[in-house]
Amino acid sequence: MNFSGSSRPLILVHRAMKTVTGIEGRVDVMVTPQFYTVKREALHIRFAHQAQKIAPSLFDGLLEDPANHDYFVYREDETWVFIAYDPKEIAAFLESRGIAPQQVAKLFFAQQAKAHFTAPVALGEREALVLIDQTVTVVPRAVLHKQQWRTFDETFRPGKGVSLGVAETSLLTRKQALSLAAILFLFGIIWLSEGWRYGRTNTALQTKLETYYATYPSLQSAYTRDSIAAKYRKIDKIERKKRQVVGKIAGMLFKGVTLKSFEMDEKRFHAVFEAVDAKTLKRLEALAKASGIVQKQRKTGTTMTIEGKV
Amino acid sequence: MIWQRYRNELIVAAALLFALSAFFYKHAKRAEMAQSNQQMAKEFALLKETVSLKKIWGNKQIGKKVDALKNLVNPSKMVWQKKGRKLHMTLHDLTASEVNRVVTRILNIPVQVQKLKSEKTGNTYSMEIVCKW
Numbered sequence: 001m002n003f004s005g006s007s008r009p010l011i012l013v014h015r016a017m018k019t020v021t022g023i024e025g026r027v028d029v030m031v032t033p034q035f036y037t038v039k040r041e042a043l044h045i046r047f048a049h050q051a052q053k054i055a056p057s058l059f060d061g062l063l064e065d066p067a068n069h070d071y072f073v074y075r076e077d078e079t080w081v082f083i084a085y086d087p088k089e090i091a092a093f094l095e096s097r098g099i100a101p102q103q104v105a106k107l108f109f110a111q112q113a114k115a116h117f118t119a120p121v122a123l124g125e126r127e128a129l130v131l132i133d134q135t136v137t138v139v140p141r142a143v144l145h146k147q148q149w150r151t152f153d154e155t156f157r158p159g160k161g162v163s164l165g166v167a168e169t170s171l172l173t174r175k176q177a178l179s180l181a182a183i184l185f186l187f188g189i190i191w192l193s194e195g196w197r198y199g200r201t202n203t204a205l206q207t208k209l210e211t212y213y214a215t216y217p218s219l220q221s222a223y224t225r226d227s228i229a230a231k232y233r234k235i236d237k238i239e240r241k242k243r244q245v246v247g248k249i250a251g252m253l254f255k256g257v258t259l260k261s262f263e264m265d266e267k268r269f270h271a272v273f274e275a276v277d278a279k280t281l282k283r284l285e286a287l288a289k290a291s292g293i294v295q296k297q298r299k300t301g302t303t304m305t306i307e308g309k310v
Numbered sequence: 311m312i313w314q315r316y317r318n319e320l321i322v323a324a325a326l327l328f329a330l331s332a333f334f335y336k337h338a339k340r341a342e343m344a345q346s347n348q349q350m351a352k353e354f355a356l357l358k359e360t361v362s363l364k365k366i367w368g369n370k371q372i373g374k375k376v377d378a379l380k381n382l383v384n385p386s387k388m389v390w391q392k393k394g395r396k397l398h399m400t401l402h403d404l405t406a407s408e409v410n411r412v413v414t415r416i417l418n419i420p421v422q423v424q425k426l427k428s429e430k431t432g433n434t435y436s437m438e439i440v441c442k443w
Contacts, residue, residue: 171319172319173318174318177318177321177322180322180325181322184322184326184329185328188329188332189332190332191336192332192335194336195337198339198340198342199342205347212357212358212361216361219357219361226356228360228364229360232360233359236367238422242417243417246426258430259428260430261427262427262428262429263425263427264423265424265425
């Protein structure tokens with residue numbers, strides 16, 4: 001019975017296996033000890049990730065090429081089981097037997113299913129898998145005298161497996177891909193949070209605006225606000241101009257000059273000055289020109305009249 | 311089963327897509343915020359200007375300030391006509407310093423000057439002022 005819920009076929013992979021044909025879709029494989037090295041240690045370690053960290057040091061001197069090996073660790077009662085395997089070697093072998101590495105969904109190790117080796121499992125005509133001293137081992141069939149054999153089936157499927165992590169056509173290894181993806185993901189999260197922060201409006205300005213609107217509720221409507229602003233802006237502009245004109249006229253009065261008359265309405269102004277002599281009048285003329293408010297200017301004797309717009 | 315063959319690249323591509331989307335999201339939000347802040351700053355400036363203009367030209371104390379003009383010169387030299395928010399003031403026999411005082415004071419009050427007339431006759435001045443607020 002398959003309790004794992006997987007619908008993928010489980011294939012037992014051993015050196016003497018023949019080429020597999022007619023496989024479509026993904027498969028799970030279980031490899032024999034021919035493809036891995038196993039060690040069992042009673043260590044005071046609580047978590048699997050801690051055991052995974054020390055795994056390479058346990059196989060020091062045992063493996064031919066440790067750099068190419070990956071490690072699978074699981075707990076078995078009071079001991080930790082460490083399995084060292086070469087994914088590339090397994091992938092190459094699978095390929096030689098007609099199974100593309102990318103077809104492999106999960107990789108299991110025969111050691112994981114030791115409880116099911118109640119009887120030897122035949123591996124071709126010459127070898128068999130048996131449980132010796134709690135370790136699943138490959139032995140020549142010749143040494144076995146038992147006539148009872150166990151058939152390899154779905155019941156051997158362990159709960160936990162590993163991904164083969166090798167795809168020959170892939171430009172990146174699984175490790176590289178995951179590292180790169182993690183970095184990109186991290187950047188993505190940072191940018192998302194920055195974006196979220198930008199999404200919030202400037203609260204200081206918002207508060208100021210709200211305070212103003214609370215004090216002047218009539219200005220909340222944009223239409224009213226614009227209309228009031230336009231009205232007072234126009235008044236402000238004209239009245240400032242009028243006061244500027246009076247200021248400039250006052251600036252033209254100096255010793256020897258008298259303002260005979262001055263008149264200013266909403267649109268225009270008119271002023272008549274009397275100078276004591278021609279020299280004073282000339283100076284007055286220069287002042288009038290420099291004031292920038294005079295549009296018309298005329299002289300009669302020592303009298304000067306100026307006109308302009310407000 | 312190409313996707314299985316290039317599974318690693320697909321993982322990286324998905325992460326890249328996520329990162330790029332987040333990057334563009336951030337930039338879009340930043341632009342949105344800048345625009346919103348600009349809009350708010352503009353609105354705030356207009357509001358401030360409107361309030362200050364209203365405080366100057368729409369002040370309810372202007373009437374009282376205008377009334378104070380009555381005391382600037384001797385009442386015998388003045389004809390005072392005030393109707394609502396409009397003042398028509400005629401002055402005669404003023405000295406130059408009195409003219410100065412009246413003009414300076416009236417121009418310092420935020421009223422709309424509709425007419426300001428001054429004429430010298432002999433050694434004295436006559437004036438006519440019409441304003442509203």
